[in-house]
Amino acid sequence: MKLTKKQTMLLLIAILGIIATFWAYQHPLGQGTLAQVKRVQSVSHQAETDQYQNKDTQFEQRLTLRILNGSHQGRTYQVLNDYDASQLVNQRYYHNQRVYVQFSHQGKATILTAKRDWVLILALTLTALILVAILAQKSWLILLSVLANCLLFFVTLRLDIWRNGTATILLYSGAAIVFATVTFIIYQGWRRKMAIMLLSTISALLLAFGLSYGIMQATKERGITYMAVAYATQSPRSLFLGQTLLGVLGAVMDESTDIVTSLSELWQHNPQLTRRQLWHSGLTIGREIMGPLINVLFLIFMAAALPMTILFLRDNNSISYTFEFTLSLGVLQSLISAIGIVLTVPLATLASFLLRPMTKEVQV
Structure with missing residues (x-):
C-alpha cells in the first residue's frame, strides 16, 4: 500500500524520534x-516533625x-x-x-541528578507527531517559528546580560516586536493580513504596557515587591518588566490573530458587509475571546506561584505577607495582560478595515 505524504512524514518523525530517544537514554548529552x-x-527510615508540626519521613x-x-x-x-x-529537595532512585555522577579528588562518587533528557526528546517527538497529524504542512511552519523565537530569545538574554539590566524597556520592547514580526512572517507569509495582525499586535502591546507603566510611575510603584522575583541575579525590576512585556505579547498575538482571521473570513463570505457591521462583528468576537483568555493567563501566573505560596503558608506566614512575596507580581502581570487583551479588541477590529477596500456604505 502506497503511503501518502502525510503518512510518510509521520512515519519518518516517529522513526527518528525513537532513535534519538533511545540514543539519548543510552548516552550522556554533553561531557557528563x-x-x-x-x-x-x-x-x-525515620519519621520527622519540625517546629511547625510539619510531618515527613x-x-x-x-x-x-x-x-x-x-x-x-x-x-x-x-x-x-x-x-x-x-x-521536595531530594529524590528517590x-x-x-x-x-x-561526579567524582571528588579522593575518587568518591556523588549523584548529581537523574538522567531526564531522553524524556524531553520523547515529548518533543510526540508533539511533532500531533502537530503533523493535525496541521500537516503547516506544522513545519510552527516548528520553524518556535526554533527561530528560541534563538531570538537566547540573543535577547545575552544582550540583557551584556547590558547588565540597563535599558530594559527598550530591549524587551524591541525583542517583543521582533518576536511578533518573525512569527507572523513565518506562519502567515508576507501579505496584507499578516501586516494587519502585526500592526494590531504591536499597537495593543505598546499601548497596554505604556498605559500600565504610566500608572506605575504615577503611583511611584508603591506596593510592588520586586524582591519577590525568583532567582534574580540583576535588577529584579528589570526582570519583572521583561517578563511582563513578553507575557502581554503572547496574549495580544493570540487574540489579534483570532479577530483578524475571523473578520477576514467573514468579509470574504459576505463582501457586502459595511464597516459598521464589521465593527460590531469584531467586538462580538472579542467579547467571546476576552473572558477565557484573561482567565487562562491568570491561572498560568497563579499556578507558577502556587508551590511557593503553599510553602509560605505552611511556615505560618500571614496571608498578606504570603500574597506580597508570592502572588502580588503575578496578579500585577495578569492585570497588565488583561489591559492588553481588552485594548486588542477595538484595535484589531479597526485594523481589519484595511483588509480590502470596503464596498459602498449601506445604512443599517
Whole structure:
C-alpha cells in the first residue's frame, strides 16, 4: 500500500524520534559522566516533625552504580542517598535508572541528578507527531517559528546580560516586536493580513504596557515587591518588566490573530458587509475571546506561584505577607495582560478595515 505524504512524514518523525530517544537514554548529552543504578537497598527510615508540626519521613538507601562512560567506565561504586517522602529537595532512585555522577579528588562518587533528557526528546517527538497529524504542512511552519523565537530569545538574554539590566524597556520592547514580526512572517507569509495582525499586535502591546507603566510611575510603584522575583541575579525590576512585556505579547498575538482571521473570513463570505457591521462583528468576537483568555493567563501566573505560596503558608506566614512575596507580581502581570487583551479588541477590529477596500456604505 502506497503511503501518502502525510503518512510518510509521520512515519519518518516517529522513526527518528525513537532513535534519538533511545540514543539519548543510552548516552550522556554533553561531557557528563553517566551511571546506571544496578542495585537498590533500603537502609533505614525515620519519621520527622519540625517546629511547625510539619510531618515527613526520611529514608536512606544504598545504591550500587556502574559507570557507563569516561575514565571510570566499567567500575562500580556504592553511594548512600537520603531522601524525604515528599521529595521536595531530594529524590528517590530506582533499579536500572540512569543518573549523572561526579567524582571528588579522593575518587568518591556523588549523584548529581537523574538522567531526564531522553524524556524531553520523547515529548518533543510526540508533539511533532500531533502537530503533523493535525496541521500537516503547516506544522513545519510552527516548528520553524518556535526554533527561530528560541534563538531570538537566547540573543535577547545575552544582550540583557551584556547590558547588565540597563535599558530594559527598550530591549524587551524591541525583542517583543521582533518576536511578533518573525512569527507572523513565518506562519502567515508576507501579505496584507499578516501586516494587519502585526500592526494590531504591536499597537495593543505598546499601548497596554505604556498605559500600565504610566500608572506605575504615577503611583511611584508603591506596593510592588520586586524582591519577590525568583532567582534574580540583576535588577529584579528589570526582570519583572521583561517578563511582563513578553507575557502581554503572547496574549495580544493570540487574540489579534483570532479577530483578524475571523473578520477576514467573514468579509470574504459576505463582501457586502459595511464597516459598521464589521465593527460590531469584531467586538462580538472579542467579547467571546476576552473572558477565557484573561482567565487562562491568570491561572498560568497563579499556578507558577502556587508551590511557593503553599510553602509560605505552611511556615505560618500571614496571608498578606504570603500574597506580597508570592502572588502580588503575578496578579500585577495578569492585570497588565488583561489591559492588553481588552485594548486588542477595538484595535484589531479597526485594523481589519484595511483588509480590502470596503464596498459602498449601506445604512443599517
